[in-house]
Structure formats: C-alpha cells, structure tokens
Amino acid sequence: MDNLNQLVKECDVELYDTEIVNENSRTIYRVYITKKGGVNLDDCERVSRLLSPIFDVTPPVSGEYTLEVSSPGIERRLEKPKHYISSIGELVRINTALLYVRGEILSADDNSVTLKTEDGILTIDYINIKKAKTYLEW
Template sequence: MDNLENLVKECGVELYDTEIANENGRAIYRVYITKNGGVSLDDCEKVSRLLSPIFDVTPPISGEYSLEVSSPGLERKLEKPKHFKSSIGELVKIKTAVLSVQGRLLDASDEAINLQTNDGKIQIDYVNIKKAKTYLEW
C-alpha cells in the first residue's frame, strides 16, 4: 500500500483506499483517489496509465481482474483514521454492535471520533465501529 500511495502521489493526487469487488463474476480492483478541488477524469486516467503496466508485471490480486480508478464520491466509506480526519464537519452515519447513529463529525483522533447528534455529543472508539460513511442531506 505504501508503494501504491507513493505512485499515486506522482500523479498529483492522494490514495484514499482500494477495494476488491466482484461484479457479474468479474473481479475488479478499485483504486480510490482524492485531491483538493476534486478529482477529474484526467486524474483517473493518469493514475490508471501509471498503474496498468506496473500491475501487468506485479498484479495486485491473483487471477483476471479489471482496474478501476475513481474518486470515493460524495457519500463514501470511512474506514481509517485518515478518512475520518478528512471528513471533519461532514454528516456521517455510524454503526456499532449496539447502536446506529448519525450526526456531524466534530473531530477525529487516532483512537476515536466525536459526533454531534440530535441527542448531544458522543465519542466512539474506532475499535467499536462496524460501518461508517458520509452522507448528504437532500
């Protein structure tokens, strides 16, 4: 992942996350990138052109797959402390083993997050988070 992070930086963007998906029996290796001001189609193409020949020699997963490069989107998964830190001020939905809560992300440390909910402020440790994502109110 560190090598991938450095390669992506060469294209002027940051690595947000990677995932392996299986759609219609096809394996897809997704690389999500971000940058201030938003990710353009050119950014995605640049990263794809850089990674494709490298992945031809050293595949990221075994077997046949397709490479997709995109932004994580407006509503995106939050898994790592850096994801939460870059989403401070945004609306988030959090699921733990015992509760589902939504609110505004006030801050994020390396161990926990603080949310402002309709019922007040709460702190949730990362180890307790089962699922988290940003969301938009329409």
C-alpha cells in the first residue's frame, strides 16, 4: 500500500482507499483517489495509465481483474483515521453495536472521532464503530 501511495502521489492526488469486489462474476480492483478541489476524469485517467503497466507486471490480485480508478464520492465510507480527519466539517452516519448516530464531525485523531449531534457532543472510539459513511443533506 505504501508503494501505491507513492505512485498515486506522482499524479498529484492522494490515495484514499482500495477495494476488491466481485460484480457479475468479474473481479474489480478499485483505487479511490482524492485531492483538494475534487477529483476529475483526467486525474483518474492519469492514475490508471500509471498503474496499468505496473499491474501488468505485478498484479494487485490473482487471476483476471478490471482496474477502476475513481473518487470515493461525496457520500463515502469512513474506515481509517485519515478518512475521518479529512472529513472534518462534514455530516456522517455512524453505527456501533449499541447506537446509530448522525452528526457533524468536529474533530478526529488516531483513536476517535468527535461529533456534534442533536443531543450534544459525542466522542466515539474507532474500535467501537461498525460502519460509518458521510452523507449530504438535501
């Protein structure tokens, strides 16, 4: 992942996350990228052109796969501390074993996230989070 981080930075974007999914009996290796001001199609193409020949020599998964490079989107999952930190000021939905909460991310560090909710300020340790996703209120 560190090598992938470095490669993606060569295209003036940041690596957000990767995932391997199976859709319609196809394996897809997704690379999500971000940058200040948002990712555009040219950014995705640049990263794809850089990674494709490297992955031809050293594939990220075994067997046949399709490489997809995209933005994680406005409504995106949060899994790592850096995801929460980069989402400060945004709205989030968080599920834990004991509660479901919505609120604005006020702060985040390597261990926890602090939200402003309808009921007040709430800090949740990442270890207790089952699922988290940003959302846009229309």
